[in-house]
Amino acid sequence: MKLVEIYTDGACSFNPGPGGWGAVLMFNGKVKAISGGEEETTNNKMELQAVISALETLREPCTVNLYSDSAYVVNAFLQNWIDKWQTNNWKRGRDQVKNVEFWKKLLALTKIHNVQFIKVKGHSDNEFNNECDRLARAEVDKILGERL
Numbered sequence: 001m002k003l004v005e006i007y008t009d010g011a012c013s014f015n016p017g018p019g020g021w022g023a024v025l026m027f028n029g030k031v032k033a034i035s036g037g038e039e040e041t042t043n044n045k046m047e048l049q050a051v052i053s054a055l056e057t058l059r060e061p062c063t064v065n066l067y068s069d070s071a072y073v074v075n076a077f078l079q080n081w082i083d084k085w086q087t088n089n090w091k092r093g094r095d096q097v098k099n100v101e102f103w104k105k106l107l108a109l110t111k112i113h114n115v116q117f118i119k120v121k122g123h124s125d126n127e128f129n130n131e132c133d134r135l136a137r138a139e140v141d142k143i144l145g146e147r148l
Contacts, residue, residue: 001063001114002027006054008068009122009132010046011140018143019043021050022135024128025057032057033131037139046136047073048102055109063114069122069129077117082107 005026012019020037034053038046047070055064068074076082082103090097097103109115120129 004062004064006066007128007132008050009136010050011136012043013140016042018140019046020136020139021046022132023050023054035135035139044072052105065116067118067120074117074119
């Protein structure tokens with residue numbers, strides 16, 4: 001399987017409010033940046049959407065090192081939250097897990113790709129994480145600019 005490195009980030013103004021996401025995919029010396037946004041969303045949804053969109057970009061099953069500054073996304077897999085949520089019918093205690101539709105999509109993609117989730121420090125010296133943040137914030141700014 002091909003090894004792909006992916007960095008992702010999400011952003012949101014007012015949370016909920018206009019949001020954006022960005023991803024940088026790297027394979028065999030090539031770099032591809034993708035991004036998108038939504039009028040009314042949350043930061044966590046944008047973090048998830050960045051990962052989903054990046055994995056959906058892959059044309060065949062790959063081994064993926066996925067870097068994110070989102071503890072929400074990374075810990076769901078590294079601390080097995082996602083397994084517990086599924087076992088408990090997508091509930092945490094008596095409460096419904098938030099963003100279930102995103103988690104289900106992401107879970108399906110992790111069955112196609114061999115994904116290793118890696119937590120990175122946000123807003124630090126990681127150039128690819130910073131680029132994803134810039135892409136996500138540019139999407140938010142674009143939406144805010146369209147509102148003026």
